Amino acid sequence: MEINQNQSIPIEIQYGRIDLAKKQIKKYWQLYILMLLPLTYILIFKYVPMAGVQIAFKDYNFVKGIWGSEWVGLQHFITFFSSPNFWPIFRNTLEISLITLLFNFPAPIILALFLNEIRMGFFKKSVQMVTYAPHFISTVVMCGMILLFLAPNGEMGKLFTQLGLKPINFMGIADEFKFVYALTDMWQHMGYSSIIYLAALAGINPELYEAAKVDGASRLQKMIYIDLPGIAPAIVIMLILSTGDVLNVGFEKTYLLQNNLNLPGSEVIATYVYKVGLLNANYSYSTAIGVFNSVISFTLLIIVNAFARKISEHSLW
Structure with missing residues (x-):
């Protein structure tokens, strides 16, 4: 029983x-x-x-289809790794991603901290509207604005002329492309990305601010000792997600800003896959490159998440 x-x-x-x-x-x-x-x-x-x-492991044939194509194993990966284009493309992708992360990650946090300190409702809403608006501009329009503004005869060129300097063709210099991409991306998405940090700041216990005020803490000290620890979980999670996406440079923006002059510094994995896969119809090779990109991104996500879990109490899992 x-x-x-x-x-x-x-x-x-x-x-x-x-x-x-x-x-x-x-x-x-x-x-x-x-x-x-x-x-x-x-x-x-x-x-x-x-x-x-x-498809990345097969010699894809359109007539035979995915399942009927011949299996070739790691041949396409070996071809990509041994290609003279591998290191320049991988380096460009990594540099643009890291510089963009360097600018884009702290900027929304700083903006959210300062917006949280603004007490004038109308001014605060005006700043939020101005910083949020660029996020909703389409990529095509944004790239057109960048090209017009940074052209030698554009607004930046006119400013240089007025200062007695020679206009610079920023979009024609390969080494400057990564900084143009990162700074314009920060300007476009900084305001919208700050929303999550503003939401985290709104959840901080008001009694902490009252106690800090009684102790004579300044606004900067409140930011350092109350605001930053309060939004630390959101910062860690966003950093992990951003690091896992480090090699996924935006295809549309990069492709639209490319030209023959800046190509050595602007050719990234996403644009290379498009040119090889769709324009040259080499589907297996381009898929192998995409799989390589995804594996590296996934590996970085696992490593950063484990590191964050080890040094702090916050992680994705």
């Missing part, structure tokens, strides 16, 4: 959990319906296409 009772306990618990789950779904069915659309999107556009990754 004891054996039968011990065996029936897990079954009862299992059925109890199922009943509880049914009640939760029935109670919050609206939320589950809202979740259905993004889950369907992720399933169709993120997981189903993973079957096509095998």
Whole structure:
């Protein structure tokens, strides 16, 4: 009897959990319906296409299809690694990503900290609107603005002329491309990215500010000892996500800003894959490059997450 009772306990618990789950779904069915659309999107556009990754290990033939093409193993990866384009492209991608991360990551934090200290409601909302607006400008329009502004006869060229200096063609210098990309990207997304930090700042206990005020703390000291520790979890999570995405330089912006003069400094993995895969119809080779990029990004995500978990109490998992 004891054996039968011990065996029936897990079954009862299992059925109890199922009943509880049914009640939760029935109670919050609206939320589950809202979740259905993004889950369907992720399933169709993120997981189903993973079957096509095998093209990287095959000599893809359009007539034979994915499943009928000949298996070649790591041949395309070896071809890419031994190509003279590998190191320049990989270096450009890494440099642009790291410089962009260097500018883009602290800028929203600093902006959120200063916005949090503004007490004039109208001025605060005006600053937020001005800094949020560039995020909603399309990439094509943004690149057009950058090209017009940085052209030798553009606004920057006119400023140099007025200062008695010779205009500089910034978009024609390969070494300057990475800084142009990073600074314009920071200007475009800094305000919008600060929203998450403003939300984290809003959740800090007001009593901490009152205690700091009683102790005579300045605004800068409140930022350092209250605000920054309060938003530390959000900072760590965003840093992990940003590091995992470090090699995914925006294709549209990079491609639209490219020209023959800055190509040695602007050719990145994303644009190279487009040119090799779509323009030259070398699908297997371009897929192999994309898989390599994804593996490096995933590895960096794992390493940074483990490092963050080791030195702090915050991580993705």
